[in-house]
Amino acid sequence: xxxxxxxxxxxxxxxxxxxxxxxxxxxxxxxxxxxxxxxxxxxxxxxxxxxxxxxxxxxxxxxxxxxxxxxxxxxxxxxxxxxxxxxxxxxxxxxxxxxxxxxxxxxxxxxxxxxxxxxxxxxxxxxxxxxxxxxxxxxxxxxxxxxx
Amino acid sequence: xxxxxxxxxxxxxxxxxxxxxxxxxxxxxxxxxxxxxxxxxxxxxxxxxxxxxxxxxxxxxxxxxxxxxxxxxxxxxxxxxxxxxxxxxxxxxxxxxxxxxxxxxxxxxxxxxxxxxxxxxxxxxxxxxxxxxxxxxxxxxxxxxxxxxxxxxxxxxxxxxxxxxxxxxxxxxxx
Numbered sequence: 001x002x003x004x005x006x007x008x009x010x011x012x013x014x015x016x017x018x019x020x021x022x023x024x025x026x027x028x029x030x031x032x033x034x035x036x037x038x039x040x041x042x043x044x045x046x047x048x049x050x051x052x053x054x055x056x057x058x059x060x061x062x063x064x065x066x067x068x069x070x071x072x073x074x075x076x077x078x079x080x081x082x083x084x085x086x087x088x089x090x091x092x093x094x095x096x097x098x099x100x101x102x103x104x105x106x107x108x109x110x111x112x113x114x115x116x117x118x119x120x121x122x123x124x125x126x127x128x129x130x131x132x133x134x135x136x137x138x139x140x141x142x143x144x145x146x147x148x
Numbered sequence: 149x150x151x152x153x154x155x156x157x158x159x160x161x162x163x164x165x166x167x168x169x170x171x172x173x174x175x176x177x178x179x180x181x182x183x184x185x186x187x188x189x190x191x192x193x194x195x196x197x198x199x200x201x202x203x204x205x206x207x208x209x210x211x212x213x214x215x216x217x218x219x220x221x222x223x224x225x226x227x228x229x230x231x232x233x234x235x236x237x238x239x240x241x242x243x244x245x246x247x248x249x250x251x252x253x254x255x256x257x258x259x260x261x262x263x264x265x266x267x268x269x270x271x272x273x274x275x276x277x278x279x280x281x282x283x284x285x286x287x288x289x290x291x292x293x294x295x296x297x298x299x300x301x302x303x304x305x306x307x308x309x310x311x312x313x314x315x316x317x318x319x320x321x322x323x
Contacts, residue, residue, distance in 0.1 A: 062287075136183050137182045
């Protein structure tokens with residue numbers, strides 16, 4: 001009876017001992033919307049390219065912001081999927097008022113492949129209200145990467 | 149019975165190792181920031197005042213950006229009246245840069261023929277007036293900056309006595 005079960009046990013265990021290198025994602029630069037005068041509108045940081053505005057926001061060129069950057073490492077040659085925050089999940093706060101951050105985008109846009117350290121950039125759109133209080137605002141957002 | 153139990157446990161262990169493989173996913177938290185700044189404002193604090201002078205047979209009167217005055221031709225200065233370069237105070241946020249647009253010319257009207265004024269400007273007052281070369285850019289320091297506007301006024305030989313006045317526009321814009 002004993003010898004009949006042993007091959008089954010071994011067959012189940014072996015694949016688990018040959019593990020892939022874990023995928024690791026680390027933030028290397030923050031998502032900065034820069035400085036601007038409030039007016040009803042939006043500030044857009046694309047995943048690639050310069051900041052732009054929509055509506056009555058006045059952008060200050062001496063503080064132009066930048067897209068966020070994350071480094072991804074893992075098994076060379078494997079592909080990974082990027083998950084960004086959904087709309088309505090992220091806000092920048094100054095202690096008393098906030099501004100929604102939506103329409104997250106990334107470059108690469110949905111999947112990428114690992115080769116050494118792979119950089120991904122992340123952009124988004126900030127909603128600004130007509131009477132938005134002056135001051136410094138900040139917030140956090142989550143990026144998830146998965147082997148796929 | 150013992151061997152059946154061992155196989156079942158091994159299979160259970162194998163399932164757990166496959167399902168909870170945290171090597172295949174990772175999560176990072178990024179930070180995001182924004183700075184909302186106050187609108188830029190400009191206030192005229194002092195007028196451009198040429199003071200009093202005798203027209204003589206004409207010439208020019210110049211007010212430098214440091215409030216000193218020079219004359220050419222046969223214009224004679226009088227100590228009566230205030231002489232000052234115009235001063236503008238700009239208010240905004242932080243160390244923002246901004247563009248400055250100053251009218252290059254202005255007309256002073258009064259009892260006689262209008263007198264033409266060519267403006268000059270500087271962020272720091274100086275005993276000079278370079279007309280046709282107005283400043284075009286400023287940088288706020290702790291949300292503020294001032295600049296000065298002087299000018300050269302052409303005086304006709306028969307310039308009628310009396311008070312003359314006019315206006316000129318200055319526009320500032322964050323850039």
